[in-house]
Amino acid sequence: MPEPIIQTQGLDFYFKDFKALDQVSLNVPRGSIYGFLGPNGAGKTTTIRVLLDLFHPKRGQVSIFGKELLDHREEILGKVGALIENPSIYKHLSGRQNLEVVRKMVGGKKERVDEVLKIVRLVDNADKKAKNYSLGMCQRLGLAAALLTDPELLILDEPTNGLDPSGIIEMRELILRLNKDHGKTIFLSSHILSEIEKLATDVAIIDQGKILYEGKLEGLKNGGDNLQLSIELDHVDTATHVLEKQGFVILEAYHNGLLLAIKSKQEIAEINQLLVASGVQVYQLSSSQENLEAVFLNLTKKLDQ
Template identity: 75%
Template sequence: MSQPIIQTHGLDFYFKDFKALDQINLKVPKGSIYGFLGPNGAGKTTTIRVLLDLFHPKVNQVKIFGKELRANKVEILGKVGALIENPSIYKHLSGRQNLEVIRKMVDVPKERIDEVLKIVRLMDNADKKAKNYSLGMCQRLGLAGALLTDPDLLILDEPTNGLDPSGIIEMRELIIELNKEHGKTIFLSSHILSEIEKLATDVAIIDQGKILYQGKLEGLHQDNSGLELIIETNEVSQAAEVLKSMNYTVSEHNGRSIHIPIGEKQEVAQINRALVDKNLDIYQLKTSEQNLESIFLNITKKLDQ
């Protein structure tokens, strides 16, 4: 097995007395799309800022490309492209002019601008002012800037955040293309579970600064195999309270139905009896395989107990 492209060892990070990261041990395989999954405030952006040495880790806590980050910062970050939150774009300049500003800073050949514009599918809008770009186009322009140095590793923090459905699809297709056709290892932070499920080859789940799972995406499903029970009832709030009192995790509660993870189908009859005993009308009970969202909520609930 090849050496991980990112590796952290017992990574801690504090904001004064608050421990934002707690013993983070990441292993990001070369060539992967590594989904870094967690709710807002879990520690995702803090981890990314540490990986980019914007927040300074202790010596020997972070290795990238097999080299210690603090001692080899310039060499390492020269092979890393990053898009952190919303890209900084000069709205009065065109897309091409924005890239020219970055190109001069990173000192790459001028022809690289057209190459990255083609990759991110902005060639037709390259000379339009950025103030006329959609949010999705701005995100792709930011990604083009990150690609100017032709990095081996891309670190993307919530790249689909705020995008409309078409923008999300465009970004998803682009990430897959960069991985498969351009050979980029991609570290992808997101709280959008469905996107991680469609993109990632490997995942880590972080919550409250701790890693709860790390490994292959299919391994997450295998390790948390089970069913999801969908209950349609006339009184979802009361039904949810009954289920919580039975130590079930309510993964969704939308006014019409309740979703809970269960271990086996035999539990369905027990749950039905308990709800009927509370004089609740049950319209439908339906089981399905757990999706990533219900697995994620089940795992993070365990941390709170």
């Protein structure tokens, strides 16, 4: 397993009496695109602000690059680039001038401005006023600013939020290139499930300040309890009674069939035998894997039960 580039243990954070983070423990593998997924208000931005030492947790530890953030703040943050919410851009300046301002603040090399403009594909618009940039171009300019120090780790908070479809595609392609061609580990916060599904190698799901899942994206989608079985049959009430008596979970019942949660494909034969033995005519059985959206909804619902 790749060495973790970010590790947190038992982070608790409060806004007065409101507990925004509840024992948040993360392990972000080096070289990954790590999708940090959760609904709005789940604790994503709060976690990111803790990782950047902007918020200080009441309890817990943060290690980045194998070193404690509290003890090595300047060294660690010098190797981290971040884009949180909307980037701060001087609209009366050109894209290049904006980057020059940031470069002087962070002490970056002069030639790095041209390098990052090329990476984010803003060379042709570098000398246009930022007030004439689209939202997607502004986001890419903000990302260019985050890249000026050539960081090993990029932390991006909702980088596609508010973008039109073409802007989303541009940002997605840029994130993939930064990871594959430039070797950046990317911590990517989002509430857009489809984007995480297209980008992430690893994922964590947070809701109400709690981590509900962390691991490989494939592990989330292919876990044993994420199979569904659709059955077309004649006697729905009889079938429901028989299957629930045997401990099967009925997700949905409709006029000519049932939708069940199953743990393995081996259970399909068992279910079929049970129904036939009970005099139920089975016309069709079909199993499917839940998509990421269904898995996410099922996980977050568990907190409300």
